[in-house]
Amino acid sequence: MPEGLIDKIDREHLPRHIAIIMDGNGRWAEEKGQDRLYGHFHGVESVRNIVEGSAELGIEYLTLYAFSTENWDRPQQEVEGLMSLLVETIRKEVPTLNKNHIRLHVIGDLNMLPAFAQAELQEALELTSQNTGLNLIMALSYSSRWELVNAVKNIGQDIKAGKIDPETICQETLQQYLTTSKFPDPELMIRTSGEYRISNFLLYQLAYAELYFTNTRWPDFRKENLYEAIIDFQGRERRFGKTGQQIQEETQLA
Ligand code: IPE
Ligand code: IPE
Ligand code: MG
Numbered sequence: 001m002p003e004g005l006i007d008k009i010d011r012e013h014l015p016r017h018i019a020i021i022m023d024g025n026g027r028w029a030e031e032k033g034q035d036r037l038y039g040h041f042h043g044v045e046s047v048r049n050i051v052e053g054s055a056e057l058g059i060e061y062l063t064l065y066a067f068s069t070e071n072w073d074r075p076q077q078e079v080e081g082l083m084s085l086l087v088e089t090i091r092k093e094v095p096t097l098n099k100n101h102i103r104l105h106v107i108g109d110l111n112m113l114p115a116f117a118q119a120e121l122q123e124a125l126e127l128t129s130q131n132t133g134l135n136l137i138m139a140l141s142y143s144s145r146w147e148l149v150n151a152v153k154n155i156g157q158d159i160k161a162g163k164i165d166p167e168t169i170c171q172e173t174l175q176q177y178l179t180t181s182k183f184p185d186p187e188l189m190i191r192t193s194g195e196y197r198i199s200n201f202l203l204y205q206l207a208y209a210e211l212y213f214t215n216t217r218w219p220d221f222r223k224e225n226l227y228e229a230i231i232d233f234q235g236r237e238r239r240f241g242k243t244g245q246q247i248q249e250e251t252q253l254a
Contacts, residue, residue: 024193
């Protein structure tokens with residue numbers, strides 16, 4: 001890894017929100033002749049390192065896809081092992097989160113989680129709720145289609161209750177019914193482990209995100225890899241449907 005990669009980052013143009021699909025734990029472990037859970041266990045080290053790195057840089061929002069609604073269909077032993085690892089880690093990390101002013105958020109279908117896990121999470125959310133640094137958003141039992149169906153259901157109920165007029169529904173309305181209503185859309189989405197897909201992650205919110213794929217397996221992903229992704233992001237021209245010339249003119253005026 002080249003030295004001083006962090007110095008190549010333009011601190012004035014950081015993405016406000018980075019979202020990561022943390023993939024490749026199972027293969028990382030299998031390649032070492034180990035059980036898949038061994039990979040998840042080591043993946044936690046990467047989570048710590050990337051959360052720390054993001055907070056140091058001054059990133060405002062970091063969303064980590066930790067468990068999808070589809071992941072419930074994995075073998076029971078893996079699901080149980082992974083769930084207890086996630087919940088235990090979150091609980092144990094609360095003092096460190098507080099020390100670093102990190103506020104924890106959770107998005108996903110939490111009703112699918114066992115009662116004790118829901119209670120542990122709730123406590124961690126409350127204990128970090130006053131922090132004003134990095135917002136760490138854990139996507140747990142999350143999927144975008146679940147989220148969108150849920151949003152439509154809630155909008156339907158509010159129409160029925162006379163709280164909203166269907167005529168006034170706009171993008172802003174839908175945004176308010178998503179689990180991410182309090183967060184800006186991610187500007188950079190990273191997926192590790194060499195898979196080139198979204199796997200039901202933030203389908204609506206990623207509309208204009210820059211996508212970055214790396215072959216590095218999640219347990220090997222460290223701050224330097226994050227810096228590389230940010231540097232790559234900063235070299236791109238985000239056009240939002242306009243022409244390159246319009247964007248260049250706007251940048252000159254700013
Ligand atoms: C990512 O690693 C963690 C979760 C999806 C929970 P995987 O467990 O998907 O690892 P691979 O993709 O099988 O290697
Ligand atoms: C996506 O990874 C979900 C998480 C990282 C939590 P998967 O490993 O479940 O995705 P697919 O099955 O390869 O698309
Ligand atoms: Mg995977």
